[in-house]
Amino acid sequence: MNKQRCPACGSVDIIDEKKSILIKEPFGGQDNIEIHENICSTCGSRGDFFNQNETLIDETIKKLKQKSIESILNDFVDSKMSMSSIERALEIPQRTLTKWKNRTTAPSSSGVALVRLIKLFPWLLEVAENKYDYNEAQKIHINAAIQKLLPEIDFLKEDFIEAGGIVATSGSALFYRYYEKKDMDNQEKIYNEVTLITNTE
Ligand SMILES: [Zn+2]
Known part of the structure:
Protein backbone atom coordinates (compact mmCIF):
# COMPACT_ATOMS: atom_id res chain seq x y z
CA MET A 1 0.00 0.00 0.00
CA PHE A 121 6.01 52.47 -24.97
CA PRO A 122 4.42 52.48 -28.45
CA TRP A 123 7.22 54.72 -29.73
CA LEU A 124 9.52 51.67 -29.57
CA LEU A 125 7.94 50.70 -32.90
CA GLU A 126 9.25 53.90 -34.43
CA VAL A 127 12.67 53.07 -32.99
CA ALA A 128 12.49 49.68 -34.71
CA GLU A 129 11.33 51.29 -37.97
CA ASN A 130 14.46 53.45 -37.81
CA LYS A 131 16.60 50.32 -37.58
CA TYR A 132 17.50 50.98 -33.95
CA ASP A 133 19.69 53.93 -34.88
CA TYR A 134 20.94 55.38 -31.59
CA ASN A 135 20.49 59.08 -32.40
CA GLU A 136 17.07 58.57 -33.97
CA ALA A 137 16.03 56.48 -30.98
CA GLN A 138 17.04 59.28 -28.59
CA LYS A 139 15.06 61.82 -30.60
CA ILE A 140 11.98 59.60 -30.69
CA HIS A 141 12.21 58.93 -26.98
CA ILE A 142 12.63 62.60 -26.02
CA ASN A 143 9.87 63.64 -28.38
CA ALA A 144 7.52 61.09 -26.82
CA ALA A 145 8.41 62.36 -23.35
CA ILE A 146 7.74 65.98 -24.35
CA GLN A 147 4.39 65.02 -25.87
CA LYS A 148 3.54 63.41 -22.57
CA LEU A 149 4.69 66.38 -20.54
CA LEU A 150 3.15 69.20 -22.59
CA PRO A 151 -0.49 68.71 -21.59
CA GLU A 152 0.59 68.94 -17.96
CA ILE A 153 2.01 72.42 -18.43
CA ASP A 154 -0.74 74.92 -17.93
CA PHE A 155 0.42 78.26 -19.27
CA LEU A 156 -2.49 80.10 -17.71
CA LYS A 157 -1.61 79.21 -14.16
CA GLU A 158 -0.51 81.94 -11.76
CA ASP A 159 2.37 80.01 -10.35
CA PHE A 160 4.51 80.72 -13.40
CA ILE A 161 8.09 80.93 -12.35
CA GLU A 162 10.94 82.18 -14.45
CA ALA A 163 13.90 80.01 -13.68
CA GLY A 164 17.17 80.27 -15.58
CA GLY A 165 15.41 81.35 -18.76
CA ILE A 166 12.99 78.47 -18.51
CA VAL A 167 9.36 79.27 -17.94
CA ALA A 168 8.08 76.59 -15.66
CA THR A 169 4.79 75.72 -14.06
CA SER A 170 3.78 73.07 -11.57
CA GLY A 171 4.57 70.12 -13.84
CA SER A 172 7.82 71.25 -15.36
CA ALA A 173 8.95 73.07 -12.22
CA LEU A 174 9.03 69.74 -10.50
CA PHE A 175 11.45 68.48 -13.10
CA TYR A 176 13.50 71.65 -12.89
CA ARG A 177 13.73 71.50 -9.13
CA TYR A 178 14.70 67.88 -9.37
CA TYR A 179 17.60 68.65 -11.70
CA GLU A 180 18.60 71.69 -9.69
CA LYS A 181 18.65 69.59 -6.57
CA LYS A 182 20.66 66.90 -8.30
CA ASP A 183 23.18 69.56 -9.31
CA MET A 184 23.39 70.86 -5.76
CA ASP A 185 23.90 67.38 -4.44
CA ASN A 186 26.65 66.89 -6.95
CA GLN A 187 28.36 70.11 -6.00
CA GLU A 188 28.14 69.19 -2.38
CA LYS A 189 29.66 65.84 -3.22
CA ILE A 190 32.46 67.50 -5.17
CA TYR A 191 32.98 69.93 -2.33
CA ASN A 192 33.17 67.06 0.15
CA GLU A 193 35.63 65.24 -2.03
CA VAL A 194 37.78 68.35 -2.29
CA THR A 195 37.70 68.74 1.50
CA LEU A 196 38.59 65.14 1.87
CA ILE A 197 41.62 65.55 -0.39
CA THR A 198 42.63 68.75 1.40
CA ASN A 199 42.34 67.04 4.75
CA THR A 200 44.47 64.06 3.81
CA GLU A 201 47.26 66.25 2.51
ZN1 LIG B 1 6.01 15.52 9.39
Missing part, protein backbone atom coordinates in the same frame (compact mmCIF):
# COMPACT_ATOMS: atom_id res chain seq x y z
CA ASN A 2 1.46 3.29 -1.09
CA LYS A 3 0.41 5.69 1.65
CA GLN A 4 1.33 9.37 1.31
CA ARG A 5 3.93 10.41 3.83
CA CYS A 6 5.25 13.70 5.16
CA PRO A 7 8.49 14.49 3.30
CA ALA A 8 10.06 15.82 6.52
CA CYS A 9 9.31 13.12 9.10
CA GLY A 10 7.67 10.29 7.19
CA SER A 11 4.42 10.46 9.16
CA VAL A 12 1.18 9.47 7.41
CA ASP A 13 -0.85 11.80 9.60
CA ILE A 14 -1.34 14.55 7.04
CA ILE A 15 -4.13 17.10 6.80
CA ASP A 16 -5.09 18.43 3.37
CA GLU A 17 -6.34 22.01 3.58
CA LYS A 18 -7.60 24.28 0.83
CA LYS A 19 -6.15 27.75 0.47
CA SER A 20 -7.19 30.52 -1.88
CA ILE A 21 -4.49 32.49 -3.69
CA LEU A 22 -4.64 35.39 -6.11
CA ILE A 23 -2.62 35.28 -9.32
CA LYS A 24 -2.11 38.50 -11.27
CA GLU A 25 -0.73 39.15 -14.72
CA PRO A 26 -0.04 42.63 -16.15
CA PHE A 27 -2.82 43.58 -18.63
CA GLY A 28 -4.38 40.15 -18.05
CA GLY A 29 -6.26 40.77 -14.85
CA GLN A 30 -6.29 38.34 -11.96
CA ASP A 31 -7.72 35.04 -10.92
CA ASN A 32 -8.46 33.47 -7.57
CA ILE A 33 -7.56 29.81 -7.36
CA GLU A 34 -7.86 27.22 -4.65
CA ILE A 35 -4.71 25.28 -3.91
CA HIS A 36 -3.86 22.44 -1.55
CA GLU A 37 -1.86 22.98 1.57
CA ASN A 38 -0.68 19.91 3.44
CA ILE A 39 0.01 20.07 7.11
CA CYS A 40 1.77 17.28 8.97
CA SER A 41 0.14 16.67 12.34
CA THR A 42 3.28 15.05 13.68
CA CYS A 43 6.01 17.57 12.89
CA GLY A 44 4.01 20.63 11.81
CA SER A 45 5.57 20.92 8.34
CA ARG A 46 3.43 22.74 5.79
CA GLY A 47 3.41 22.87 2.03
CA ASP A 48 2.40 21.22 -1.17
CA PHE A 49 3.89 17.82 -0.30
CA PHE A 50 2.75 15.97 -3.40
CA ASN A 51 3.04 18.65 -6.08
CA GLN A 52 -0.69 18.98 -6.52
CA ASN A 53 -0.70 22.73 -7.19
CA GLU A 54 1.91 23.16 -9.90
CA THR A 55 -0.33 22.28 -12.84
CA LEU A 56 -3.20 24.49 -11.70
CA ILE A 57 -0.89 27.46 -11.04
CA ASP A 58 0.89 27.01 -14.39
CA GLU A 59 -2.40 26.72 -16.25
CA THR A 60 -3.79 29.83 -14.55
CA ILE A 61 -0.69 31.88 -15.38
CA LYS A 62 -0.85 30.63 -18.96
CA LYS A 63 -4.53 31.57 -19.22
CA LEU A 64 -3.93 35.07 -17.80
CA LYS A 65 -0.96 35.60 -20.11
CA GLN A 66 -3.16 34.71 -23.07
CA LYS A 67 -5.79 37.18 -21.81
CA SER A 68 -3.05 39.78 -21.46
CA ILE A 69 -1.87 39.28 -25.05
CA GLU A 70 -5.43 39.36 -26.42
CA SER A 71 -6.34 42.50 -24.52
CA ILE A 72 -3.18 44.34 -25.64
CA LEU A 73 -3.54 43.27 -29.27
CA ASN A 74 -7.22 44.30 -29.25
CA ASP A 75 -6.15 47.69 -27.88
CA PHE A 76 -3.69 47.99 -30.78
CA VAL A 77 -6.49 47.29 -33.24
CA ASP A 78 -8.78 49.81 -31.48
CA SER A 79 -6.09 52.49 -31.73
CA LYS A 80 -5.69 51.76 -35.45
CA MET A 81 -2.29 50.12 -35.20
CA SER A 82 -2.16 47.46 -37.87
CA MET A 83 -0.81 44.06 -36.95
CA SER A 84 1.09 43.77 -40.21
CA SER A 85 2.87 47.10 -39.77
CA ILE A 86 3.90 46.11 -36.25
CA GLU A 87 5.21 42.80 -37.58
CA ARG A 88 7.12 44.59 -40.33
CA ALA A 89 8.64 47.09 -37.89
CA LEU A 90 9.73 44.34 -35.52
CA GLU A 91 10.81 42.05 -38.37
CA ILE A 92 8.81 39.16 -37.00
CA PRO A 93 7.10 36.66 -39.35
CA GLN A 94 3.85 37.79 -40.96
CA ARG A 95 0.63 36.99 -39.09
CA THR A 96 2.51 36.17 -35.87
CA LEU A 97 0.44 38.63 -33.86
CA THR A 98 -2.84 37.55 -35.43
CA LYS A 99 -2.02 33.95 -34.59
CA TRP A 100 -1.33 34.95 -30.99
CA LYS A 101 -4.57 36.91 -30.85
CA ASN A 102 -6.63 34.06 -32.31
CA ARG A 103 -4.94 31.47 -30.10
CA THR A 104 -3.64 29.61 -33.16
CA THR A 105 -0.21 29.67 -31.55
CA ALA A 106 0.83 30.68 -28.06
CA PRO A 107 3.41 33.43 -27.77
CA SER A 108 6.75 32.61 -26.15
CA SER A 109 7.59 34.43 -22.95
CA SER A 110 9.81 36.81 -24.93
CA GLY A 111 6.85 37.46 -27.23
CA VAL A 112 4.67 38.34 -24.25
CA ALA A 113 7.37 40.66 -22.89
CA LEU A 114 7.76 42.36 -26.27
CA VAL A 115 4.03 43.01 -26.69
CA ARG A 116 3.83 44.43 -23.16
CA LEU A 117 6.74 46.78 -23.79
CA ILE A 118 5.14 48.02 -27.02
CA LYS A 119 1.89 48.56 -25.13
CA LEU A 120 3.68 50.71 -22.53
Whole structure:
Protein backbone atom coordinates (compact mmCIF):
# COMPACT_ATOMS: atom_id res chain seq x y z
CA MET A 1 0.00 0.00 0.00
CA ASN A 2 1.46 3.29 -1.09
CA LYS A 3 0.41 5.69 1.65
CA GLN A 4 1.33 9.37 1.31
CA ARG A 5 3.93 10.41 3.83
CA CYS A 6 5.25 13.70 5.16
CA PRO A 7 8.49 14.49 3.30
CA ALA A 8 10.06 15.82 6.52
CA CYS A 9 9.31 13.12 9.10
CA GLY A 10 7.67 10.29 7.19
CA SER A 11 4.42 10.46 9.16
CA VAL A 12 1.18 9.47 7.41
CA ASP A 13 -0.85 11.80 9.60
CA ILE A 14 -1.34 14.55 7.04
CA ILE A 15 -4.13 17.10 6.80
CA ASP A 16 -5.09 18.43 3.37
CA GLU A 17 -6.34 22.01 3.58
CA LYS A 18 -7.60 24.28 0.83
CA LYS A 19 -6.15 27.75 0.47
CA SER A 20 -7.19 30.52 -1.88
CA ILE A 21 -4.49 32.49 -3.69
CA LEU A 22 -4.64 35.39 -6.11
CA ILE A 23 -2.62 35.28 -9.32
CA LYS A 24 -2.11 38.50 -11.27
CA GLU A 25 -0.73 39.15 -14.72
CA PRO A 26 -0.04 42.63 -16.15
CA PHE A 27 -2.82 43.58 -18.63
CA GLY A 28 -4.38 40.15 -18.05
CA GLY A 29 -6.26 40.77 -14.85
CA GLN A 30 -6.29 38.34 -11.96
CA ASP A 31 -7.72 35.04 -10.92
CA ASN A 32 -8.46 33.47 -7.57
CA ILE A 33 -7.56 29.81 -7.36
CA GLU A 34 -7.86 27.22 -4.65
CA ILE A 35 -4.71 25.28 -3.91
CA HIS A 36 -3.86 22.44 -1.55
CA GLU A 37 -1.86 22.98 1.57
CA ASN A 38 -0.68 19.91 3.44
CA ILE A 39 0.01 20.07 7.11
CA CYS A 40 1.77 17.28 8.97
CA SER A 41 0.14 16.67 12.34
CA THR A 42 3.28 15.05 13.68
CA CYS A 43 6.01 17.57 12.89
CA GLY A 44 4.01 20.63 11.81
CA SER A 45 5.57 20.92 8.34
CA ARG A 46 3.43 22.74 5.79
CA GLY A 47 3.41 22.87 2.03
CA ASP A 48 2.40 21.22 -1.17
CA PHE A 49 3.89 17.82 -0.30
CA PHE A 50 2.75 15.97 -3.40
CA ASN A 51 3.04 18.65 -6.08
CA GLN A 52 -0.69 18.98 -6.52
CA ASN A 53 -0.70 22.73 -7.19
CA GLU A 54 1.91 23.16 -9.90
CA THR A 55 -0.33 22.28 -12.84
CA LEU A 56 -3.20 24.49 -11.70
CA ILE A 57 -0.89 27.46 -11.04
CA ASP A 58 0.89 27.01 -14.39
CA GLU A 59 -2.40 26.72 -16.25
CA THR A 60 -3.79 29.83 -14.55
CA ILE A 61 -0.69 31.88 -15.38
CA LYS A 62 -0.85 30.63 -18.96
CA LYS A 63 -4.53 31.57 -19.22
CA LEU A 64 -3.93 35.07 -17.80
CA LYS A 65 -0.96 35.60 -20.11
CA GLN A 66 -3.16 34.71 -23.07
CA LYS A 67 -5.79 37.18 -21.81
CA SER A 68 -3.05 39.78 -21.46
CA ILE A 69 -1.87 39.28 -25.05
CA GLU A 70 -5.43 39.36 -26.42
CA SER A 71 -6.34 42.50 -24.52
CA ILE A 72 -3.18 44.34 -25.64
CA LEU A 73 -3.54 43.27 -29.27
CA ASN A 74 -7.22 44.30 -29.25
CA ASP A 75 -6.15 47.69 -27.88
CA PHE A 76 -3.69 47.99 -30.78
CA VAL A 77 -6.49 47.29 -33.24
CA ASP A 78 -8.78 49.81 -31.48
CA SER A 79 -6.09 52.49 -31.73
CA LYS A 80 -5.69 51.76 -35.45
CA MET A 81 -2.29 50.12 -35.20
CA SER A 82 -2.16 47.46 -37.87
CA MET A 83 -0.81 44.06 -36.95
CA SER A 84 1.09 43.77 -40.21
CA SER A 85 2.87 47.10 -39.77
CA ILE A 86 3.90 46.11 -36.25
CA GLU A 87 5.21 42.80 -37.58
CA ARG A 88 7.12 44.59 -40.33
CA ALA A 89 8.64 47.09 -37.89
CA LEU A 90 9.73 44.34 -35.52
CA GLU A 91 10.81 42.05 -38.37
CA ILE A 92 8.81 39.16 -37.00
CA PRO A 93 7.10 36.66 -39.35
CA GLN A 94 3.85 37.79 -40.96
CA ARG A 95 0.63 36.99 -39.09
CA THR A 96 2.51 36.17 -35.87
CA LEU A 97 0.44 38.63 -33.86
CA THR A 98 -2.84 37.55 -35.43
CA LYS A 99 -2.02 33.95 -34.59
CA TRP A 100 -1.33 34.95 -30.99
CA LYS A 101 -4.57 36.91 -30.85
CA ASN A 102 -6.63 34.06 -32.31
CA ARG A 103 -4.94 31.47 -30.10
CA THR A 104 -3.64 29.61 -33.16
CA THR A 105 -0.21 29.67 -31.55
CA ALA A 106 0.83 30.68 -28.06
CA PRO A 107 3.41 33.43 -27.77
CA SER A 108 6.75 32.61 -26.15
CA SER A 109 7.59 34.43 -22.95
CA SER A 110 9.81 36.81 -24.93
CA GLY A 111 6.85 37.46 -27.23
CA VAL A 112 4.67 38.34 -24.25
CA ALA A 113 7.37 40.66 -22.89
CA LEU A 114 7.76 42.36 -26.27
CA VAL A 115 4.03 43.01 -26.69
CA ARG A 116 3.83 44.43 -23.16
CA LEU A 117 6.74 46.78 -23.79
CA ILE A 118 5.14 48.02 -27.02
CA LYS A 119 1.89 48.56 -25.13
CA LEU A 120 3.68 50.71 -22.53
CA PHE A 121 6.01 52.47 -24.97
CA PRO A 122 4.42 52.48 -28.45
CA TRP A 123 7.22 54.72 -29.73
CA LEU A 124 9.52 51.67 -29.57
CA LEU A 125 7.94 50.70 -32.90
CA GLU A 126 9.25 53.90 -34.43
CA VAL A 127 12.67 53.07 -32.99
CA ALA A 128 12.49 49.68 -34.71
CA GLU A 129 11.33 51.29 -37.97
CA ASN A 130 14.46 53.45 -37.81
CA LYS A 131 16.60 50.32 -37.58
CA TYR A 132 17.50 50.98 -33.95
CA ASP A 133 19.69 53.93 -34.88
CA TYR A 134 20.94 55.38 -31.59
CA ASN A 135 20.49 59.08 -32.40
CA GLU A 136 17.07 58.57 -33.97
CA ALA A 137 16.03 56.48 -30.98
CA GLN A 138 17.04 59.28 -28.59
CA LYS A 139 15.06 61.82 -30.60
CA ILE A 140 11.98 59.60 -30.69
CA HIS A 141 12.21 58.93 -26.98
CA ILE A 142 12.63 62.60 -26.02
CA ASN A 143 9.87 63.64 -28.38
CA ALA A 144 7.52 61.09 -26.82
CA ALA A 145 8.41 62.36 -23.35
CA ILE A 146 7.74 65.98 -24.35
CA GLN A 147 4.39 65.02 -25.87
CA LYS A 148 3.54 63.41 -22.57
CA LEU A 149 4.69 66.38 -20.54
CA LEU A 150 3.15 69.20 -22.59
CA PRO A 151 -0.49 68.71 -21.59
CA GLU A 152 0.59 68.94 -17.96
CA ILE A 153 2.01 72.42 -18.43
CA ASP A 154 -0.74 74.92 -17.93
CA PHE A 155 0.42 78.26 -19.27
CA LEU A 156 -2.49 80.10 -17.71
CA LYS A 157 -1.61 79.21 -14.16
CA GLU A 158 -0.51 81.94 -11.76
CA ASP A 159 2.37 80.01 -10.35
CA PHE A 160 4.51 80.72 -13.40
CA ILE A 161 8.09 80.93 -12.35
CA GLU A 162 10.94 82.18 -14.45
CA ALA A 163 13.90 80.01 -13.68
CA GLY A 164 17.17 80.27 -15.58
CA GLY A 165 15.41 81.35 -18.76
CA ILE A 166 12.99 78.47 -18.51
CA VAL A 167 9.36 79.27 -17.94
CA ALA A 168 8.08 76.59 -15.66
CA THR A 169 4.79 75.72 -14.06
CA SER A 170 3.78 73.07 -11.57
CA GLY A 171 4.57 70.12 -13.84
CA SER A 172 7.82 71.25 -15.36
CA ALA A 173 8.95 73.07 -12.22
CA LEU A 174 9.03 69.74 -10.50
CA PHE A 175 11.45 68.48 -13.10
CA TYR A 176 13.50 71.65 -12.89
CA ARG A 177 13.73 71.50 -9.13
CA TYR A 178 14.70 67.88 -9.37
CA TYR A 179 17.60 68.65 -11.70
CA GLU A 180 18.60 71.69 -9.69
CA LYS A 181 18.65 69.59 -6.57
CA LYS A 182 20.66 66.90 -8.30
CA ASP A 183 23.18 69.56 -9.31
CA MET A 184 23.39 70.86 -5.76
CA ASP A 185 23.90 67.38 -4.44
CA ASN A 186 26.65 66.89 -6.95
CA GLN A 187 28.36 70.11 -6.00
CA GLU A 188 28.14 69.19 -2.38
CA LYS A 189 29.66 65.84 -3.22
CA ILE A 190 32.46 67.50 -5.17
CA TYR A 191 32.98 69.93 -2.33
CA ASN A 192 33.17 67.06 0.15
CA GLU A 193 35.63 65.24 -2.03
CA VAL A 194 37.78 68.35 -2.29
CA THR A 195 37.70 68.74 1.50
CA LEU A 196 38.59 65.14 1.87
CA ILE A 197 41.62 65.55 -0.39
CA THR A 198 42.63 68.75 1.40
CA ASN A 199 42.34 67.04 4.75
CA THR A 200 44.47 64.06 3.81
CA GLU A 201 47.26 66.25 2.51
ZN1 LIG B 1 6.01 15.52 9.39
